[in-house]
Amino acid sequence: MEFLQQSFSVKFEYKVFFTTGLFELTNTGFNDFLEADSTSTSVKKILFVADQDVLKANPALAGQIKAYFTTYKAAQLIPEIISMPGGEIIKNDESYFSKLLDIINHYNIDRHSYVAAIGGGSLLDMAGYAAAVAHRGVKHIRIPTTVLSQNDSGVGVKNSINYFGKKNFLGTFVPPVAVFNDDRFLLTLSDRDYRSGIAEAIKVSLIKDAQFFEWLENNVTALVARDGDTMNYLIKRCAELHLNHIAGLDPFEKGSSRPLDFGHWSAHKLEQLTNFKVLHGEAVAMGIALDTVYSNLSGRLSTDETHRVINLIKKVGFEITHPLLEVTNNDSPILVGLQEFREHLGGELTIMLLTQIGTGVEVHEMDAALIKHAGEILKTEYALSAV
Amino acid sequence: MEFLQQSFSVKFEYKVFFTTGLFELTNTGFNDFLEADSTSTSVKKILFVADQDVLKANPALAGQIKAYFTTYKAAQLIPEIISMPGGEIIKNDESYFSKLLDIINHYNIDRHSYVAAIGGGSLLDMAGYAAAVAHRGVKHIRIPTTVLSQNDSGVGVKNSINYFGKKNFLGTFVPPVAVFNDDRFLLTLSDRDYRSGIAEAIKVSLIKDAQFFEWLENNVTALVARDGDTMNYLIKRCAELHLNHIAGLDPFEKGSSRPLDFGHWSAHKLEQLTNFKVLHGEAVAMGIALDTVYSNLSGRLSTDETHRVINLIKKVGFEITHPLLEVTNNDSPILVGLQEFREHLGGELTIMLLTQIGTGVEVHEMDAALIKHAGEILKTEYALSAV
Known part of the structure; x- marks a missing residue:
């Protein structure tokens, strides 16, 4: 033609x-x-x-x-x-x-x-x-x-x-x-709103920048105490990583890849189900915890690094899971949310997981039994472990 | 900062x-x-x-x-x-x-x-x-x-x-x-709709491509007779000039320059005032006629070339002016339309005029007396001249 x-x-x-x-x-x-x-x-x-x-x-x-x-x-x-x-x-x-x-x-x-x-x-x-x-x-x-x-x-x-x-x-x-x-x-800002914003910094460090993750580990006390200079550094570095990502391959998201949505597929569902009573950052923190433990259970991420991630999330003061994130049967909201995310992406699921702190990998399937298992141990051993 | x-x-x-x-x-x-x-x-x-x-x-x-x-x-x-x-x-x-x-x-x-x-x-x-x-x-x-x-x-x-x-x-x-x-x-398509589309080809030839204008002059009889091959050439060449223009300096029109809007400032007002009973192409043909005669009266375009433009418009079968395009006083709709176009562009008027067939020039002011004069002679001598 x-x-x-x-x-x-x-x-x-x-x-x-x-x-x-x-x-x-x-x-x-x-x-x-x-x-x-x-x-x-x-x-x-x-x-x-x-x-x-x-x-x-x-x-x-x-x-x-x-x-x-x-x-x-x-x-x-x-x-x-x-x-x-x-x-x-x-x-x-x-x-x-x-x-x-x-x-x-x-x-x-x-x-x-x-x-x-x-x-x-x-x-x-x-x-x-x-x-x-x-x-x-x-x-x-x-x-x-x-x-x-x-x-x-x-x-x-x-x-x-x-x-x-x-x-x-x-x-x-x-x-x-x-x-x-x-x-x-x-x-x-209220303490809750202030803290909530830290979740995206943890997220971007996990998929892009191991050094920034270490910086977060070393500065979490000052952050929680609302030290201004420390927060200014966090915001600037997080914004920079975000900007660099956008300027990369696909600024207007023509493909299905959404690395910056690490931890977000379950977070979106949780926000919606709680009518946004759970703040975005709080939901993202729980979503990160879930996908981190899933990365570990599926053999991608070491147990030591998994502990470091969960520890940091807890030290900021976030909850690491929520009853609505538990898999109790095939119609559990989180599995429905996974299906909705697949549809949102146009049929092919693309989820970011971790292979190590600072490095993500995209997968196109999630195993319901492993999601269930991840939710269970977040509720039990990780919830009980000392920070 | x-x-x-x-x-x-x-x-x-x-x-x-x-x-x-x-x-x-x-x-x-x-x-x-x-x-x-x-x-x-x-x-x-x-x-x-x-x-x-x-x-x-x-x-x-x-x-x-x-x-x-x-x-x-x-x-x-x-x-x-x-x-x-x-x-x-x-x-x-x-x-x-x-x-x-x-x-x-x-x-x-x-x-x-x-x-x-x-x-x-x-x-x-x-x-x-x-x-x-x-x-x-x-x-x-x-x-x-x-x-x-x-x-x-x-x-x-x-x-x-x-x-x-x-x-x-x-x-x-x-x-x-x-x-x-x-x-x-x-x-x-009805003859009227079919013909109406020829106006944009005349427009783009006048500001971009003198050869295409000559081609239009030479093929106007076949176009009006709805010869398929002739129309296919017109559409393809017109589309090509349009595409090339978009791919040029400012695809998303961040500046004020709108060369492809040659003849359109008055046409938009005429369409609106007639509740779109005057078709877009018909209004554009009249708008082209007006801005061409204005280009002549303001000393930019030769009288010979002005005649060629008006002749081509008439040969296609277009009217060359409309009572609503006449200036009778300071509140005449066309002067209101000029003011609205200035506001639409954000305060600085930018209008395309012609210096010769195939070449436009942008101006930032239009003289109301010359617009009035252009309207008058379009209604009289140009309306009466043989095609």
Whole structure:
């Protein structure tokens, strides 16, 4: 059949900045970025949408942003700072997405203008999706406020909302134009939220970087004590490993390989079944524990290294398993979750396991009896072992 | 401010095929494509959504598709061929978009599976958008059925729906995985629809390819008489110029330059004001006439070449102007449309004009008095001149 061949490449570039007090008047970094980013002579507008709990926990924030754009003029601030709930509700209830589109339209935010989102992963996901599709893409700036979003989801290229009750059913691969990680936001997190973000660092160390895993082992006490410098190092290294992975073979995930989803197949199901009462990081920690023990039971990972992984997870303060992760029969939720993950990937299961700390391997089958066994010993001998 | 730099390129490739009788059993091209496109061992499904008028005009089509996938097995056909209206209604009424998402979900169309759309530009735009955002992108095959979509919109990288009454307010830049241009579909087009598609060929010749413009001048009689080979050459050359342009500097239109929108700023307004009773190609022909005469009046284009352009447009059978394109006062719709186009681009107007046939130049201002003058002489001397 006769044809014309189309072929082109699109370059995507953005910076992930690290700062303290992003909107303090002495901090010119945000304005410097906006000035350097000019692609036209048009007036650029900037619309902020922020997690209502972040605004409450940082009562000076809205005023600071207004004062900042009174002093610095690289973009014209939309004076209304949009307040929306954080958490899964903002992705589940389509009205938030529609409302943000409405506001983008109302203020004539065009393709040279910005939607800047301040919040955790869920709010960033929704706002990023709205920005990605409005006018086929207005510019999106992410200002993640949790450990989890600063070191993982917030620095990536995905956005989404839930639909038909399915997580991330609607979304795009559209990178932000910039990410600003401000460590001040971490100060007002609850211990539980703070700790939860450490799970993704453990995950990425296990599949990418044994040295980083050792660093986590050596610094877990300082991390749990919320030492700022230690957490800043964790976030930066974790973000870097995440960025490097994306820039690798398959930024927009055309294949089935999802190495960064190590430990996530069971975690997603657990979050959903507990209606997100188990936090993402907590679920991921249990998912890592399960897939680590499975790696050991299936003869891939040494028992010594398995103990080190479980120990680190426990030292952070995570639970290592949950009744909903136990296999009691063929219809146990976790086996249903495995099947759903297979369907999500398009029929061929691809799961990351470990061969040693720092090195993963992909498998295309999981054995139900071994999953059951892994769950049992997590509940018994590993749960009882000293940390 | 400290930062990590992210930088990667994503390669996009697809073929635009040209064929006759795409789903005849002797034509293995479609199945060959599906077989070669395998990215996983998963079962690939294919869901067809087709313009209801195309299905009516080609009553054997649905049965042909079913017979084709009974013989060829590179993908598993979803037996329900989805029928939807063509034209602007499918982009204006969000329920069609929602319905298609619902169907994608219902049949578990995943990222290794296909949504194949059969129809004109509007249906392809809507289906392409639904495919682009479902699961962050299922594979999309375009089967354009009009001259316009085969030579222009159908081969490009954009998709969209209208929202808030604004054309293309929601959409993405996501290329199809393949385009199949089947000239059989052109046989059942009305003369008006058939002719309408020639406008984009005139447009692209004027800004890109003087030789192609001469070819159009030399072949206009055969084109109007619906000679198949002549139209096939037009479609292929027009598609090729379009593809080459996209593969050039700015595939995803990050800048303000829109050379392929030559003649379109006034055309969009005219379509909208006439509630799409004036077809896109008809409006574009008038928009080309206006911007060509404007190019002449502003001293950029010779009078001789201006006459050639207007003559060709008239020979195809297009009207060269419309009462709604006339400037009678400062609030005339066309001046409002110019202002809206400026806002759409983000404040800085960028309009393509001609310096000679085959060569465009971008300007950032249009003079209202000259637009008025251009409209007047299109209505008088050019309207009256012999073809």
